[in-house]
Every structure is written in C-alpha cells, then in structure tokens.
Amino acid sequence: MSAPTPEGVAAQPTGAAATPFGIDPRGPRFGASITSVLLLIVVLLGLTESLGANFVARATQPAALLLTALVALFAWGAFAGIQKHPYGALYRRLVAPRLAPPTEREHPAPPTFAQLIGLLVTATGLVLHLLGVPGALVVAASAAFVAAFLNAVFAYCLGCQLYVLLVRTGIIRRTAARA
Amino acid sequence: MSMDALTALIVIVALIALATALGLMLRTRSTRVAAGCGADEHQLAVDGAEVTLVQLSSPVCSACVAMRRVATDLVAADPTVAHREIDVVDEPEVARRHSVYSTPTTLVLDREGHVRSRLIGAVKPADVSAAIDAARTELVHA
Secondary structure (H helix, E strand, C coil): CCCHHHHHHHHCCCCHHHCCCCECCHHHHHHHHHHHHHHHHHHHHHHHCCCCCCHHHHHHCHHHHHHHHHHHHHHHHHHHCHHHCHHHHHHHHHHHHHCCCCCCCECCHHHHHHHHHHHHHHHHHHHHHHCCCCCHHHHHHHHHHHHHHHHHHHCCCHHHHHHHHHHHCCCCCHHHHHC | CCCCHHHHHHHHHHHHHHHHHHHHHHHHHHCEEEECCCCCCHHHCCCCCCEEEEEEECCCCHHHHHHHHHHHHHHHHCCCEEEEEEECCCCHHHHHHCCCCCCCEEEEECCCCCEEEEEECCCCHHHHHHHHHHHHCCCCCC
C-alpha cells in the first residue's frame, strides 16, 4: 500500500504553518512561465544572429549570454532544490499572497528533477554552440521552451513524469524519493 | 543562422503552435476512461462491495492525491463501493498485468473481480460514477 500520511496531511488546505510538507504546485508553474518567455527570446535572438566566428564571439553574442543565465538558473533549481530557486522566492513574496491558499501540495522532488533535465538540455545546447555547432543553441532552447510552456500553460511537467517513471522502474531509489 | 526578423517570428509562432497542440493532446490523453484489459483481479475485489476501485499510485504523484480525494468522497457517499490503493513501487505486478504506464490508474472491479474499466489520471467525479454504474450491470459475454 502507498503511504498516504504525508501527502494526505499536506493535501488538507490548512494554514501555511500547519503544512510543513510539500510545495505549492503553482510556484514551479510561475517559474516555468518566466523561463518559457526567456527561452523564446533566446530562440528569436539565435535565429536572427549569425554564429560567432570564434569562441569568444560565440560566448558573448546576446543569445548565448541569455542562455548562459538560464543554464545557471536551472543549475540553481536542480542542485539547491526547487524551493530555493529565485523564482520560488519571487512567487512566495509577490504572487502567493494575492492567491487563495493551495488546495493541494506536491512533493518537491519531481520539479527539482525537472530542473536537472532543463539544465542538461540547455547546457548541452550551450556547449555545442560554443564549440561552433550551427543551430545547437536554437534547437536546445526550442526543446526547453516546449517543456517549460507545457508546464506553465497546461500544468504538464515532462521532467516530473520522467521522474515518476524512473521511481517506478526503480532507477531512482524510492527512499530518496520519499526523503 | 541570421534569418530575417519576419522569418524568425514565423518560426516562433510555429513553435508556440506546436507546443499548444502537444499540450492539448497530452491533456486529452492524460485523463481518460479506457476499457478493462488483461486478467481479472479476484483477489483485489473487496468482499461485499458491489464495485471496488483499485487505485495504482506512485509515491510522488500529485494527481494521485486528487484521485484519492475523488474516490474517498464517492465511497463515503455510497457504502456499496470500496476503494483501495496500491503502490506500484511496492507491487509492480498489478501495474504490469494491466499495462499501466502512468499513475494514477484506477481499475474498476465488479463484484466478481472482473476489470470493467480503467480510469487514467485524476478523472472527474461524474465520470468515475458513470464507470461505477456501468460495473454494476451484469457482464455480457460476447
């Protein structure tokens, strides 16, 4: 049987002090909407700029600079955890006070894992771009955009689905998932 | 790449359209009612219940919490219906027998333990009720 206790308790729409477990699922969606807009700007810049002639030129062209910032943000979410992401702080300070308290809370592990997937995709695109592969930046930013857009608009988190699948198949240890 | 701004904008619009189409497709696929398939689950049917909802959940899954709430409310309102939850990590065999690839998937068992339908995702209460009512009718052997 599953352990309904932590999620069950957290699912109660009680006050913030009474819900130590789980995060407001609207937080990561708020972050994903900012990320998707920024990724779309990377795609637009990448399509209109010509590929820099050397490493330094490629590293300093606007599309690459913005993607570098996004790679850093994904790394923050993936390694510090989704709760410590700067967008999360922005959400708690500016957005959450204006909304009703969440009716359900979710485990922070899947969205944190999704940040890691975002990091892998964008970092791969950035590295290939720096090495001079044409189109790498645009393709990686487009792929990451689709995932961020699905999360922001449809509440469908691809990375979270992957996480659940990996827990199910035992590739990610269940004890880690519950910690 | 350096295409002109208009072409770049067309690509952007196409990208948004693609993501929207994908999202709409995933939305319809992630929550649906499917026919029962695979083996019967006599041992999982709760004795005395006309219909048993067997919810397959995974440890980290917010839709499972939503589905649990829907099922618990229905069971509270109707004592002839039972609900039980199985963790697919603890007991992967049931999920394997019924080709369950996403959680929550809820098997609707009739009195004999025949799997009459599968509810995929956090299905709306009205659709769960309809599946329960369909499972109360006698199974017609084709």
